[in-house]
Amino acid sequence: MIGVGIIGFGTVGVGTYKILSQNSSLLTEKTGLEVKVIKIADIDLDRDRGIDIDRNILTKNAYEVIEDKDVDIVVELVGGITPAFDYITSAIKNKKWVVTANKALLAERGDEIFGLIEKENCEIGFEASVCGGIPVIRAIRDGLVGNKINYILGILNGTSNYILTKMTEEGVSFTDALKDAQILGYAEQDPTLDIEGIDAAHKLSILIRLAFHCPVTMADIITGGISKIEPIDIEFAKEFGYRIKLLGLAKEQDGLIEARVEPAMIPTTHPMSNVNGVYNAVYVIGDRAGPNLYYGKGAGADPTGSAVVSDIMDMAYRIRAKDLKARIPGFKNGVAMIRKGEATPVPFYMRITTEDRTGVLSKISGILSNYDISISTVIQKGRKEKGHVPIIMLTHEAVEKNLKMAKVEIDRLPFIKGESVHIRIEEGNL
Numbered sequence: 001m002i003g004v005g006i007i008g009f010g011t012v013g014v015g016t017y018k019i020l021s022q023n024s025s026l027l028t029e030k031t032g033l034e035v036k037v038i039k040i041a042d043i044d045l046d047r048d049r050g051i052d053i054d055r056n057i058l059t060k061n062a063y064e065v066i067e068d069k070d071v072d073i074v075v076e077l078v079g080g081i082t083p084a085f086d087y088i089t090s091a092i093k094n095k096k097w098v099v100t101a102n103k104a105l106l107a108e109r110g111d112e113i114f115g116l117i118e119k120e121n122c123e124i125g126f127e128a129s130v131c132g133g134i135p136v137i138r139a140i141r142d143g144l145v146g147n148k149i150n151y152i153l154g155i156l157n158g159t160s161n162y163i164l165t166k167m168t169e170e171g172v173s174f175t176d177a178l179k180d181a182q183i184l185g186y187a188e189q190d191p192t193l194d195i196e197g198i199d200a201a202h203k204l205s206i207l208i209r210l211a212f213h214c215p216v217t218m219a220d221i222i223t224g225g226i227s228k229i230e231p232i233d234i235e236f237a238k239e240f241g242y243r244i245k246l247l248g249l250a251k252e253q254d255g256l257i258e259a260r261v262e263p264a265m266i267p268t269t270h271p272m273s274n275v276n277g278v279y280n281a282v283y284v285i286g287d288r289a290g291p292n293l294y295y296g297k298g299a300g301a302d303p304t305g306s307a308v309v310s311d312i313m314d315m316a317y318r319i320r321a322k323d324l325k326a327r328i329p330g331f332k333n334g335v336a337m338i339r340k341g342e343a344t345p346v347p348f349y350m351r352i353t354t355e356d357r358t359g360v361l362s363k364i365s366g367i368l369s370n371y372d373i374s375i376s377t378v379i380q381k382g383r384k385e386k387g388h389v390p391i392i393m394l395t396h397e398a399v400e401k402n403l404k405m406a407k408v409e410i411d412r413l414p415f416i417k418g419e420s421v422h423i424r425i426e427e428g429n430l
């Protein structure tokens with residue numbers, strides 16, 4: 001019998017416990033293994049969690065889980081950096097196997113944790129840290145092991161995807177869509193981590209380590225959120241055959257990885273453009289397997305519990321087989337490097353609000369051409385807002401630094417109103 005201890009008995013902890021207890025015979029039938037939850041720690045032992053549980057296995061002290069001799073696998077579901085880091089490192093030093101859903105911790109302190117795993121020669125499972133119920137960690141680590149991966153595109157945050165989907169389908173503002181997401185319980189009262197791309201960047205950093213064996217810090221990932229996206233840009237995107245999504249992108253060129261999370265336009269012909277609502281998806285291109293698409297629920301008790309249980313069972317097999325060596329070579333001393341500085345050129349969408357008078361377009365295109373930016377399409381609609389009209393442009397591939405400098409000059413022109421908008425276009429390597 002393999003003993004499991006859970007630290008943090010919130011949504012995912014309860015989801016995990018329910019799968020292990022309610023599907024216990026199914027798990028044994030499928031794997032021939034017996035796995036049992038032996039101890040659970042949480043600061044709140046009184047809350048009604050809607051389950052029957054032997055209260056003798058509950059404790060307020062996480063170290064009772066970490067130090068219990070019958071616990072083989074410690075599951076950390078507390079989240080955040082402190083005290084989760086101490087729990088995980090203590091468990092590793094105590095020769096326990098560790099499972100975590102903690103993307104922030106792996107993103108912020110991954111080097112220390114993976115270093116310790118190598119040193120102590122044990123294992124950490126983190127399937128639940130990226131895209132909840134989608135077994136994407138296992139797919140990249142095991143399923144695509146024979147491939148050199150050169151491209152990852154992810155919709156990694158369900159809350160942002162819900163908000164953008166609502167804006168796209170119902171034409172509502174960002175603020176109204178966010179309020180709706182909060183009422184439905186998708187977005188937190190402080191939604192910063194989700195809407196500013198930070199949660200997605202945490203997840204992307206884990207995928208980058210795994211796919212490219214590349215040590216990566218949060219500072220290496222260019223990160224932007226969706227709070228400045230306006231319905232008008234979503235509408236114009238549709239007219240050009242694009243949808244706006246918060247995309248996590250990692251692509252390799254000449255051994256250098258470009259990593260970014262930001263709202264971008266993707267063609268409506270790309271499968272990622274149809275990933276809607278709170279769903280997540282990861283599109284990966286391997287040099288042998290070609291493109292793969294993984295799609296599913298990125299959060300919630302059952303989907304995330306499903307991912308935690310997959311790690312537990314995988315470890316249980318290995319504990320039984322006494323296959324106790326760490327399985328993350330290269331995580332610390334990666335084979336690829338993050339690309340610093342300017343990103344590879346891509347096409348851009350630009351929206352400039354201007355007085356409707358002659359000579360405007362030639363001035364704007366003159367500035368763009370000074371910065372080596374060539375325009376592929378221009379449209380101007382008669383949507384007058386107090387005498388102003390939007391000019392929409394798509395550019396050919398351009399260097400973003402140049403585009404930003406051109407934008408500053410354009411925005412200084414006397415007939416321009418407000419700050420112009422630019423959004424990357426990601427064709428998605430179909």
Ligand code: HSE
Binds near residue numbers: 159
């Ligand atoms: N808050 C995340 C999301 C789920 O909206 O996708 C947990 O990472």
